[in-house]
Amino acid sequence: MRDGIVCTKVEQLEWQILPGGFKYKFIAQGDRFLTGIGVAQPGGGESWHKHTRAVEETYYVLKGKGEISWKSDGKVHKLAFSEGDAMYLPYGIENQFVNTGDGELWLLFNITNAREMRE
Numbered sequence: 641m642r643d644g645i646v647c648t649k650v651e652q653l654e655w656q657i658l659p660g661g662f663k664y665k666f667i668a669q670g671d672r673f674l675t676g677i678g679v680a681q682p683g684g685g686e687s688w689h690k691h692t693r694a695v696e697e698t699y700y701v702l703k704g705k706g707e708i709s710w711k712s713d714g715k716v717h718k719l720a721f722s723e724g725d726a727m728y729l730p731y732g733i734e735n736q737f738v739n740t741g742d743g744e745l746w747l748l749f750n751i752t753n754a755r756e757m758r759e
Contacts, residue, residue, distance in 0.1 A: 650677070660687035660736065664749075673752050680706070680745040685738035694753040697729040704745030710735040 646668070653665045661684030668675040680686075685706060691697065699708075705722035711734040720740070721727060729735055739745035 662686040680739040688736045690734040693732040696752045699727045700748045702746040705741040708737040
């Protein structure tokens, strides 16, 4: 546990890029979570990946629209999303998303147990 409040100067953080072209920054972190902000260009996003069973994730769509896909029960499921939508991704689920719009897709996201993030 920390003794005080932490303020991050987000503009000073460097962007990271994931396979698929999703550009992101982790803007806040605690002992059990990470909060990030990210942007995908049209046609870009995050390629198929799977988090460990300890990790849950949420997204809030700040701007733009896209489609998220996930694998479950031997099938690929798809869901369209747009500005103002919030999504919850359960632990251990293989997923990807793509920007289906003409402009940038901006997301705010939270990841639990981030130290155990990827399988």
